[in-house]
Amino acid sequence: MSSSVLGSSTSMADNIYHVEICRDPHSTARNEEILAHVDIFFRGRVLTTRDLHITEFDDKFLQQHVSKIEVSDIKLSQQETICTADCIFRYHIYQLHEDGPGTEELDDEDLAAANHWILPSREFHGLWESLVFDEDIKTKLLSYASTTLLFTDKQVDSNIISWNKVVLLHGPPGTGKTSLCKALAQKLCIRLSGRFTYGQLVEINSHSLFSKWFSESGKLVMKMFQKIQELIDEPQALVCVLIDEVESLTAARKSAMSGSEPSDAIRVVNAVLTQIDQIKKYPNVIILTTSNVTGAIDLAFVDRADIKQYIGPPSPSAIYSIYKSCIVELVKRGILTSGQTVLDWRSLEFMRFVENTFNRDSLQLKEISEKSHGLSGRTLRKLPFIAHAMFIQKSQASLQEFLIALDKAVQQQFKERTDLARD
Incomplete structure (x- = not known):
């Protein structure tokens, strides 16, 4: 994957448009060649609504090597146009991975601890565009994630400016929190294609991992995060860790403190929080979490979340x-x-x-x-x-x-x- 810029020298953010170029799965062309042909298509052109989502091309090279070109996050009516002479286009070239999710199992345990995708994935293609919210939540989350990875890349001193690379989406069931996390991971891999070669999405099975309160449960958590660490150790990969229904942590801790569960539960929850603190220092990881029960989220976890975004029923x-x-x-x-x-x-x-x-x-x-x-x-x-x-x-x-x-x-x-x- 790769990124490039086309347009005039203006620095106005309103004139910056993201162009996402999906390579044909059989393409062997270099990114530079594809960009050159796309550049010819856009140069001096007046864009209409038809040019925001392009799947058919007059250029034979683009026919062979490109599946789709999309000017992302823009809506035009039939009467509106965009003059490319006044714009900066940020190009993002990517290729979809066709494989479905794999399952992360922990050694001899009969436990499917996580699902694992290589991104960008065919399974999530178009998911970002299909999600509709009342606020501009998607842009807000995309900006946050880009900034947190930038600060880490630039080695900003976290003792002076603090951030934890943790996003918490909370609200009632069925409002799209998990889908938004998956779509955000996919979109980040496309938008940061100049920085990372590919992405990894690890969706931790909270109910399986955090409900086995026996003497080995702490080891299970450690094994899970060891597998995540192996992914993080590849610097060319952007690793997104998704913990769905994170209130499972809180339920475990409350049960343990009330005496209805063994003290091992507290050790497990503390181990999870400690591991999150450990992996956040790496430049290629972001942690995405959801909760259906706002009032039940552990305060120790809430403190770690940089963004706590409510996702409610649509208006x-x-x-x-x-x-x-x-x-x-x-x-x-x-x-x-x-x-x-x-x-x-x-x-x-x-x-x-x-x-x-x-x-x-x-x-x-x-x-x-x-x-x-x-x-x-x-x-x-x-x-x-x-x-x-x-x-x-x-x-x-x-x-x-x-x-x-x-x-x-x-x-x-x-x-x-x-x-x-x-x-």
Whole structure:
């Protein structure tokens, strides 16, 4: 992977755009060659909405060696354009790893202690873009992670300026905390491709690792972090450690202090915190954690977190954006139609159809979004499937038919929740 810069000499942050170039999996071209061809494409060009996500190229070299070019984190309407003469483009070249996750097992123990991915991974491709939040949480986290790695790289004295390289995302279940951690790890590997050759994501299985309170449990923790240390020892790899539902640590410590669990539990929790303190000094590691129970998080851990970001249920405006992305995907796949022939999703006609559709039917979708307030992001992503399965049941439908079905699916969801509450 590699990074480069294209554009004028302006230093305004608003004029900096990140261009992510996904290499074809079979490409053997040098990054410099790819950058030269992409440079020709962008030089002096006026970018429109069609140029933000490019999968088809006139340039035969790009056809052979590039799968996708994306100008990241920008939204344009059909009327808006970007003049490249006024911009700085930061280029990030990457290649997706096709393998799925591996399992980290601890010697002879019957214990799947962690899942392990090499990044960037095909499994997480597009995940960052699919996540919708009310605040600009994604940009905030990306900026934090970039700064913390920069400070470590520049050997800033941590006795003068303190940071722990720990992110804590907390909030109710189903709001996208774990997905955001995985997407952030993937995005960092792409954005820091000039600094690191590849990435590693290690997702620690908290329930398995922290619930085995027997005399060997402290050794299990040590073995887990020894494996992580082996990954960190490769300086060309960015290592992201994900501890999901970190409140498991707190539950263990509280049980131990109340006398309901052996004192070994305290030693295990202390070992985890000590290991986090040890690995944070390395320049190529960041620790991402989540919690569903805000009030139960151990204060000793909370103190270590540089950012404590609440992730709550989406607002109606965020719900609208989620539904819109789902509808665009169904139109793209030909399941929802305009009443005419199925449009090529890469064409300008498709983009015009989508924009005109939401201008025309946005009021109805906004009403459905208001009715959906209170549902988790996880549930919202399932509702288009449920709407089709329960209330459409045919291979193609109009947008109007789908919106009626989606409205019914939302009502059914709340009814099911009420029925479950009665049990």
